[in-house]
Amino acid sequence: MKKLFLLICLWAIAFFYVGAQSEIYSADELFEMALENSQALAEKTARERAARYRVKEARSKGAPSLSFESTMSYISNPDTLTVDAGALGVLDLSGLGGPISPMPAEDTVFTMSGNTYYDFKLIVDQPVFTWGKIYNALQATKEGAAAASIDSMKMRNLLKTEILINSLTLHYLKEIELAISKQSEIAARLKNIAEDSYNNGMILQTEFLESQEKLREAQLSKNIILEQINQVVLNLTYITGRELTPVMIETEDIDLISVNSWEEVNREAIENNSDLTMLRHSIKAEEYKTRIQKGKYYFKPDLAFHMELSYSGSYFPFIQPEWNEENKGNITLTLGIKAPIADFGGMYSAARAAEEELKATRASFEYNRKQIEKYIRQIIYAMELNKLNIDYFEGRIETDRQMIDQKEKEWRSGYGDESELLMQQVNYYSNIILLNQELIKQKSNYFKLKNITGSVNN
Numbered sequence: 001m002k003k004l005f006l007l008i009c010l011w012a013i014a015f016f017y018v019g020a021q022s023e024i025y026s027a028d029e030l031f032e033m034a035l036e037n038s039q040a041l042a043e044k045t046a047r048e049r050a051a052r053y054r055v056k057e058a059r060s061k062g063a064p065s066l067s068f069e070s071t072m073s074y075i076s077n078p079d080t081l082t083v084d085a086g087a088l089g090v091l092d093l094s095g096l097g098g099p100i101s102p103m104p105a106e107d108t109v110f111t112m113s114g115n116t117y118y119d120f121k122l123i124v125d126q127p128v129f130t131w132g133k134i135y136n137a138l139q140a141t142k143e144g145a146a147a148a149s150i151d152s153m154k155m156r157n158l159l160k161t162e163i164l165i166n167s168l169t170l171h172y173l174k175e176i177e178l179a180i181s182k183q184s185e186i187a188a189r190l191k192n193i194a195e196d197s198y199n200n201g202m203i204l205q206t207e208f209l210e211s212q213e214k215l216r217e218a219q220l221s222k223n224i225i226l227e228q229i230n231q232v233v234l235n236l237t238y239i240t241g242r243e244l245t246p247v248m249i250e251t252e253d254i255d256l257i258s259v260n261s262w263e264e265v266n267r268e269a270i271e272n273n274s275d276l277t278m279l280r281h282s283i284k285a286e287e288y289k290t291r292i293q294k295g296k297y298y299f300k301p302d303l304a305f306h307m308e309l310s311y312s313g314s315y316f317p318f319i320q321p322e323w324n325e326e327n328k329g330n331i332t333l334t335l336g337i338k339a340p341i342a343d344f345g346g347m348y349s350a351a352r353a354a355e356e357e358l359k360a361t362r363a364s365f366e367y368n369r370k371q372i373e374k375y376i377r378q379i380i381y382a383m384e385l386n387k388l389n390i391d392y393f394e395g396r397i398e399t400d401r402q403m404i405d406q407k408e409k410e411w412r413s414g415y416g417d418e419s420e421l422l423m424q425q426v427n428y429y430s431n432i433i434l435l436n437q438e439l440i441k442q443k444s445n446y447f448k449l450k451n452i453t454g455s456v457n458n
Contacts, residue, residue: 026250027167030240034159037241041159044152051141051148058141062134064126073117114314121310128303128335131295140288147281154274161451162239164254168443170232171251172436173225179429179436180222186422186429187215193419214426221433256446262380265453266373272454273372279365286358293351301339308332372452379449386442393435400428 025033035041127134191214229246237244259265270276310330315323340347407424410416450456 024250030163033240033242041155044155048148048152051145054141055145058138067123069121071119119312124307126305130302131300133292133295136288136291140285143281143285147278150278157456161447161456164447165444166232166235169440172440173229175436176433177225179432183429184218187218190422191215262377266376269453282361286361290354293354301337304336306334379445383445389438396431
C-alpha cells in the first residue's frame with residue numbers, strides 16, 4: 001500500500017512539473033513580453049510622452065496667461081496725518097454775535113490706514129507680436145516629439161529583430177545539437193570497432209587513439225553548442241524579462257523573401273530608416289531654432305498686452321463691508337514693448353551657434369546615410385556568399401546521402417567495411433552542421449537588413 005501511495009505521489013509530482021514546463025512561447029508572444037517588460041523601451045516611451053508635454057508647454061506660450069498676486073500685511077504703527085490747531089485758519093462768527101474760533105480748534109490726528117493692509121492683483125498677459133519666436137519654438141518641439149516617437153518605434157523594431165534572430169538561431173542550434181548527438185553515437189561505435197581491431201592487432205595504436213580523439217571532439221562540440229543554446233536563451237530571457245528555458249521557446253524555420261539589389265534596398269532605407277528619419281526631424285528642429293535666434297536680433301521689438309485688476313486697502317475685500325467705501329479697486333491696461341539694443345554680441349553669437357548646429361546636424365545626416373549605404377552593401381554581399389555556401393552544403397548533403405546508401409549496401413552485402421559507412425555518416429552530419437551554421441548567418445543578416453530598412457514588421 002505504501003509503495004502504491006509513493007508511486008501516485010511521484011506521478012503527481014512529475015505531472016505537475018511537466019505541466020509547469022509545458023508553456024511554450026512563440027516569437028510573437030516573446031515580442032509581447034518584451035514590450036511589457038523592456039526597461040529600454042520604457043525609457044524611450046517616457047521620453048516620447050515628455051516630448052509631447054513639451055509641445056503642449058510651447059503651445060501655451062502663445063496663449064494668454066492668468067496669474068494672481070497677493071500680500072497681506074500687519075502694521076503695528078500705521079501712518080497718521082496731524083492737523084495743528086488753527087492750521088486751516090479761523091472761523092469768524094463775530095458778525096453774527098458768535099466767537100472767533102481757530103480751525104481746527106485743537107490739534108487733530110487722522111489715521112491714514114488701519115493696522116492691516118491688503119493688496120490683491122489679478123494679472124493677464126498676452127503676447128501680441130514676437131517675430132515668430134513662439135511659433136518657431138512650437139514647431140521645434142513638434143519636431144522633437146516626432147523624433148522621440150520614431151525613437152520608440154526604433155526600439156520596438158530592435159526588440160522584434162533580436163527576438164526573431166535569437167529564435168531562428170535557437171532553431172538551427174537545436175538542429176546542430178541533434179546532428180552532433182548522432183555524430184557522438186557514430187564516434188562511439190567507431191571507437192568500439194577501433195578498440196576491437198586494436199586488440200586483435202589489426203590496426204596501430206595511433207589509429208585507435210585517433211578514434212578516441214574523434215569521440216572527445218564530438219563531445220566537445222556538443223558542449224560548445226549547448227553553451228551557445230544557453231547564451232541564446234539568456235539573451236531572450238533578458239529581452240523579454242521572463243526566465244526562459246530552451247523547451248519553453250517555440251522555434252520554427254522562416255522562409256526568406258528574395259532581397260532586391262543594394263540600390264533598391266538603400267532607397268528603402270533612406271526613406272524608412274529610423275535613425276535617418278530622426279535626423280530629418282532634428283534638422284527641421286534646428287532650422288526653427290535658428291529662426292528663433294534671428295527673431296531675437298537687435299532692434300526687433302516684442303509687443304505684449306498686460307492687464308491688472310487690483311485692489312489695495314485696509315479692509316479685506318468682500319468680507320469686510322468697509323472695503324467698498326475705500327474705492328481702491330483699479331484696472332490697468334498696458335501695451336508693453338521690449339527691444340534689444342546691445343548685449344556685447346551675445347545674440348549674434350547665439351545665432352551663429354544655431355547656424356553651426358544646423359550644419360552639424362545636416363553633416364551627421366549625410367554621414368549616417370553613407371554608413372547605412374555601406375552597411376547594406378556589406379550585408380547583401382555577405383548574404384550572396386551565404387547563399388552560395390548553402391547551395392554548396394545542400395549539394396554535399398545530397399551526395400552524402402547517396403554515398404551512405406552505397407556504403408550501406410556494400411557493408412550489408414559483405415563487400416564493404418562498417419567503418420567506411422560510419423565515416424561517411426560522420427561527413428553527412430558534419431555538412432548538416434555547417435549548413436545550419438550558414439543558415440544562422442544568412443537569416444541573421446536578413447533580419448538585420450529588414451531592421452535597418454524599417455521593414456522588420458512587414
